[in-house]
Amino acid sequence: MVRAEQIYKSFGHVEVLRGIDLEVAPGEVFCIVGPSGSGKSTFLRCINHLEKIDAGRLYVDGDLVGYKQRGDRLHEQRERDVCAQRRDIGMVFQRFNLFPHLSALENVMEAPIRVRKESRAVAQEQAVRLLDRVGLADRRAMYPSQLSGGQQQRVAIARALAMQPKLMLFDEPTSALDPELVGEVLDVMRGLAEEGMTMVVVTHEMGFAREVGDALVFMDEGVVVEAGKPREVLSNPRHRRTQAFLSKVL
Amino acid sequence: MATAVIAVLTAMFANMVMTNKVFNWSFMLDNMFNAPVLEGVRTTLLMTIEAMILGVGIGIVLAVMRLSPNPIVNGAAWLYVWFFRAIPRYVLLTVCGGLGIFYSTYRIGVPFGSQLASLLGLSSDLSILSLNGNQIARGFVAGLLGLALSEGAYMAEIVRAGIASVDTGQQEAASALGMSRMLTMRRIVLPQAMRIIVPPTGNETIAMLKDTSLLLAIPVTNELFFQTQAIGNRTFQIVPMLMAALLWYLALSSVLMVGQFFLEKRFARGFDQRQARLKIMQVESEHGAGAM
Numbered sequence: 237m238v239r240a241e242q243i244y245k246s247f248g249h250v251e252v253l254r255g256i257d258l259e260v261a262p263g264e265v266f267c268i269v270g271p272s273g274s275g276k277s278t279f280l281r282c283i284n285h286l287e288k289i290d291a292g293r294l295y296v297d298g299d300l301v302g303y304k305q306r307g308d309r310l311h312e313q314r315e316r317d318v319c320a321q322r323r324d325i326g327m328v329f330q331r332f333n334l335f336p337h338l339s340a341l342e343n344v345m346e347a348p349i350r351v352r353k354e355s356r357a358v359a360q361e362q363a364v365r366l367l368d369r370v371g372l373a374d375r376r377a378m379y380p381s382q383l384s385g386g387q388q389q390r391v392a393i394a395r396a397l398a399m400q401p402k403l404m405l406f407d408e409p410t411s412a413l414d415p416e417l418v419g420e421v422l423d424v425m426r427g428l429a430e431e432g433m434t435m436v437v438v439t440h441e442m443g444f445a446r447e448v449g450d451a452l453v454f455m456d457e458g459v460v461v462e463a464g465k466p467r468e469v470l471s472n473p474r475h476r477r478t479q480a481f482l483s484k485v486l
Numbered sequence: 487m488a489t490a491v492i493a494v495l496t497a498m499f500a501n502m503v504m505t506n507k508v509f510n511w512s513f514m515l516d517n518m519f520n521a522p523v524l525e526g527v528r529t530t531l532l533m534t535i536e537a538m539i540l541g542v543g544i545g546i547v548l549a550v551m552r553l554s555p556n557p558i559v560n561g562a563a564w565l566y567v568w569f570f571r572a573i574p575r576y577v578l579l580t581v582c583g584g585l586g587i588f589y590s591t592y593r594i595g596v597p598f599g600s601q602l603a604s605l606l607g608l609s610s611d612l613s614i615l616s617l618n619g620n621q622i623a624r625g626f627v628a629g630l631l632g633l634a635l636s637e638g639a640y641m642a643e644i645v646r647a648g649i650a651s652v653d654t655g656q657q658e659a660a661s662a663l664g665m666s667r668m669l670t671m672r673r674i675v676l677p678q679a680m681r682i683i684v685p686p687t688g689n690e691t692i693a694m695l696k697d698t699s700l701l702l703a704i705p706v707t708n709e710l711f712f713q714t715q716a717i718g719n720r721t722f723q724i725v726p727m728l729m730a731a732l733l734w735y736l737a738l739s740s741v742l743m744v745g746q747f748f749l750e751k752r753f754a755r756g757f758d759q760r761q762a763r764l765k766i767m768q769v770e771s772e773h774g775a776g777a778m
Binding site: 284286315316319320321322323325326327329331333334335336337346347349351382392395401 | 526653655656658660661662663664665666668669673677678697
């Protein structure tokens with residue numbers, strides 16, 4: 237579903253990604269762990285072209301992301317094509333980024349109506365269903381500021397699902413939450429995984445990675461240090477840096 | 487002590503205003519509600535509203551242009567704001583009043599229409615609409631043009647500040663949903679920027695009301711200040727009619743200020759209420775302090 241080949245990315249003089257190679261299979265829950273500043277969030281944001289890559293190739297579902305190949309050369313895509321590509325990739329942010337001037341229901345309806353040009357009735361029916369699914373049937377009319385962090389993040393997941401994506405990206409979805417609210421968000425993600433959604437999850441929740449993840453990579457200083465089955469990497473890390481990191485977080 | 491000084495000064499001022507024959511208050515009262523003056527009030531209000539609507543429109547377009555990644559689009563907006571902020575309104579209005587001198591006819595049509603037509607051997611100049619320069623430069627339209635162009639530059643800065651106040655995460659979230667830059671601006675960013683944009687726009691409206699008196703530069707003959715001046719000059723009752731103008735502007739500005747007060751209160755209240763409700767929820771719910 238996602239294939240990355242030698243991805244490089246710098247911010248000014250700082251090299252954030254230094255040759256990332258990885259592959260995410262359809263239906264897989266792919267976890268990325270690592271210390272802060274290791275480039276894992278930047279890599280995730282490259283997958284839907286929120287960040288431009290400097291070198292390498294990134295494919296989602298067989299298509300190059302953000303570029304078009306003509307002959308040997310890569311050309312940057314027009315805005316319309318980038319938007320079209322992003323429609324199929326859902327993203328959930330660390331800080332939720334719900335639209336504060338819209339109610340929970342309107343947050344979920346906005347993109348289907350404006351981007352996919354669905355009728356209001358169809359979009360609303362779907363939004364009601366999605367909010368029901370993330371356990372917020374009784375919170376439809378509330379505005380984001382009236383919801384707890386965990387509820388906001390669940391609305392954000394519903395909002396992303398409303399575009400019926402084939403891939404979901406999660407950027408530390410529970411890091412901004414109070415500890416007692418983490419569980420409700422992870423439960424929704426677990427349900428999503430069971431239904432076969434392809435998910436790339438940047439997380440510090442090692443328990444979730446071990447239990448739900450199908451594959452896991454440990455990133456540090458812009459490179460993939462270690463990759464494998466979550467259970468193996470987390471229980472028997474081979475690399476020294478992985479061992480050092482895990483001894484601190486587990 | 488201070489109170490006493492103020493009381494004495496107020497009494498002296500009142501005495502001067504009441505006894506000095508120059509003020510001729512009865513003449514003022516007789517004339518400040520006659521038809522030409524009321525027509526002037528109407529024109530002034532219309533001009534204020536129309537110039538503000540156009541100015542806000544121009545301002546929004548310029549502010550969005552300023553944020554464009556395209557350096558030419560961005561640079562054009564910068565140039566506009568620089569130009570119209572750097573020239574005094576009175577001078578700009580005088581120039582607008584003189585538009586009939588630059589060209590006698592203004593044509594709206596295909597760019598370089600007459601050159602293109604001669605190239606193709608056509609007799610037409612490919613213009614769709616042809617306007618007499620001296621006609622449009624006279625009065626209301628010229629004044630509206632000048633005030634709106636100038637206001638657009640100030641509104642651009644206000645709108646830009648409003649847009650900048652919206653968290654960048656909002657744009658990212660909209661982009662991730664496949665929304666285009668323009669759609670994101672219209673549906674997500676601008677509605678949130680409004681809270682920052684509305685209060686200074688109220689100030690601009692009040693300033694605009696007062697600046698309609700500058701239309702004397704064109705001149706716009708049915709505007710309030712022109713009318714009161716004209717009556718004053720004709721009857722040699724200059725001071726009473728100046729006082730009439732002063733009181734009218736005072737009254738109209740005050741009405742706008744009251745409107746602005748309630749508008750701002752409404753916006754602030756919406757925000758406070760939500761915060762308050764959130765606090766109540768936090769206290770009530772088992773979860774305690776849910777992250778904002």
